[in-house]
Amino acid sequence: GDSVTQMEGPVTLSEEAFLTINCTYTATGYPSLFWYVQYPGEGLQLLLKATKADDKGSNKGFEATYRKETTSFHLEKGSVQVSDSAVYFCALSGSSNTGKLIFGQGTTLQVKP
Amino acid sequence: DVKVTQSSRYLVKRTGEKVFLECVQDMDHENMFWYRQDPGLGLRLIYFSYDVKMKEKGDIPEGYSVSREKKERFSLILESASTNQTSMYLCASSEPGTGSRTEAFFGQGTRLTVV
Numbered sequence: 666g667d668s669v670t671q672m673e674g675p676v677t678l679s680e681e682a683f684l685t686i687n688c689t690y691t692a693t694g695y696p697s698l699f700w701y702v703q704y705p706g707e708g709l710q711l712l713l714k715a716t717k718a719d720d721k722g723s724n725k726g727f728e729a730t731y732r733k734e735t736t737s738f739h740l741e742k743g744s745v746q747v748s749d750s751a752v753y754f755c756a757l758s759g760s761s762n763t764g765k766l767i768f769g770q771g772t773t774l775q776v777k778p
Numbered sequence: 779d780v781k782v783t784q785s786s787r788y789l790v791k792r793t794g795e796k797v798f799l800e801c802v803q804d805m806d807h808e809n810m811f812w813y814r815q816d817p818g819l820g821l822r823l824i825y826f827s828y829d830v831k832m833k834e835k836g837d838i839p840e841g842y843s844v845s846r847e848k849k850e851r852f853s854l855i856l857e858s859a860s861t862n863q864t865s866m867y868l869c870a871s872s873e874p875g876t877g878s879r880t881e882a883f884f885g886q887g888t889r890l891t892v893v
Binding site for chain 2: 669671697699701707708709710711714754758763764765766768769770771
C-alpha cells in the first residue's frame, strides 16, 4: 500500500542554518504531496503542497519539489529561525477520491539561538 | 477563517469508561477524519466519513467507533477506554476529490489520558 518515510529526528540546528528534512514515498498512480507543521500544543497546519511531478511548493521560506523519478519530496529552508521549531510531517493523498492522507512519522526540529 | 473545533484539549478518563470526542467543522466539508498521533508513529487513521451517516474504517479502528449524524459534526467513541488508548487525537476535514482539494484542515487536538 501507499506509504511515506521521513528522516529520523530530532534535528537540532543553530539559527540561520540550512535545513533539509528528507521525505520519500511509495504510491500507485499520481499522489498529491504535502508538508504539514505542528507547533507545540497545536494541531497540524498545511505548510506547502505539490500536486504533480516537478511542481515546487513554497511558503514562509520553506520549499519542496515533487520528484517523481526519485519518489521524493524533501523539505528545505535556507535559514531557519527559532520560531521554526516544530514537528514536520510529510503526507500524501492517493489517487482515490476519499481524501485520506497518509503521513510519515514526523520529524522534530529544534532551532537554537 | 476555516475552522475545525474539538470539544476538549485535555481529557482524563478511567479504564473501562465510555469516552466521546467531539469535532465540529464550519466549512461544509463532506470528508471528516479521526487520526491518532503517537511519538515515532506519525498520524494513523482511525475512521473517516465521506457523508452523513457514512463511515469507513481506517488503519486502526479496533476499540473505536464513530458517529456522523450531521454534516458538520463527527464524533469518536471509545467503547471501553484502555490505557493503550492514551494518545493525542486529531480531527480533520476536507473536500472530496483528488489534487489540491484534498488539503485537510485540522483541529487543535485532544490529549486523552486513560488511567
